[in-house]
Amino acid sequence: MRLLLIAPPGAGKGTQAKAVSAHYGIDTISTGELLRREVAAGTRLGLSVREYLDRGDLVPDPLMRDLVTAAVQEADRRGGFLLDGYPRTLAQAEEGRRWAREQAMPVDAAIYLEVSPPELLRRLLGRSGAEGRSDDREATIRHRLEVFETTTRPLLDLYRELGILLTVDGEQSVEAVTADILAGLSSGS
Ligand code: ADP
Numbered sequence: 001m002r003l004l005l006i007a008p009p010g011a012g013k014g015t016q017a018k019a020v021s022a023h024y025g026i027d028t029i030s031t032g033e034l035l036r037r038e039v040a041a042g043t044r045l046g047l048s049v050r051e052y053l054d055r056g057d058l059v060p061d062p063l064m065r066d067l068v069t070a071a072v073q074e075a076d077r078r079g080g081f082l083l084d085g086y087p088r089t090l091a092q093a094e095e096g097r098r099w100a101r102e103q104a105m106p107v108d109a110a111i112y113l114e115v116s117p118p119e120l121l122r123r124l125l126g127r128s129g130a131e132g133r134s135d136d137r138e139a140t141i142r143h144r145l146e147v148f149e150t151t152t153r154p155l156l157d158l159y160r161e162l163g164i165l166l167t168v169d170g171e172q173s174v175e176a177v178t179a180d181i182l183a184g185l186s187s188g189s
Helices: 013-024 031-041 044-055 061-077 090-102 117-127 138-152 154-161 174-187
Strands: 002-006 027-030 081-084 109-114 165-169
Touching: 002 013, 002 154, 013 027, 013 081, 013 109, 013 174, 027 031, 027 061, 031 044, 031 061, 031 081, 044 061, 044 138, 061 081, 061 090, 090 154, 109 154, 109 174, 117 138, 138 154, 154 165, 165 174
Parallel strands: 002 081, 002 109, 027 081, 109 165
Antiparallel strands: none
């Protein structure tokens, strides 16, 4: 099973990623977590991405590619992956498709968690400070939501055209969202 999870900040990506990966026995690869780990460890990559994360801007595509490629290859050898947070730009999506074709690693579905912007803002402001993230000040939260709308949302059309988009209502209970994702995946819709 090879899955992409595309959702705005605050939609519940982390929670759903864990539940769905556990169900299929596959690895979750969270690009945000990978990046925050690099920053915390003070690696060369961490030093160069830190300012992007702090501002809520996207990390440049070339830096993302190397990080994601290595993680995906390793997870795929173990049976599959759920990629949480990648791709986030059309360039990343195109590059990812090209790479998946070369590696003969077709993606089964792109899951989109749909949550309205006011609800996202409410959730993000509500948990602000709780996770110790450097990007959860109000101005940065608003900026991350904007980046999703302008840069990431166009990817949904791409996956819809490819026939692999699964849209799920993310404003239900955590359990109901997970159930909808699993039902959608097993019906292949
Ligand atoms: P959220 O969805 O709440 O913004 P993430 O943990 O998924 O949180 O991502 C945190 C940050 O990591 C992003 O704001 C961005 O700076 C960086 N990041 C994560 N994935 C990508 C990606 N695919 N391309 C560029 N930057 C990324």
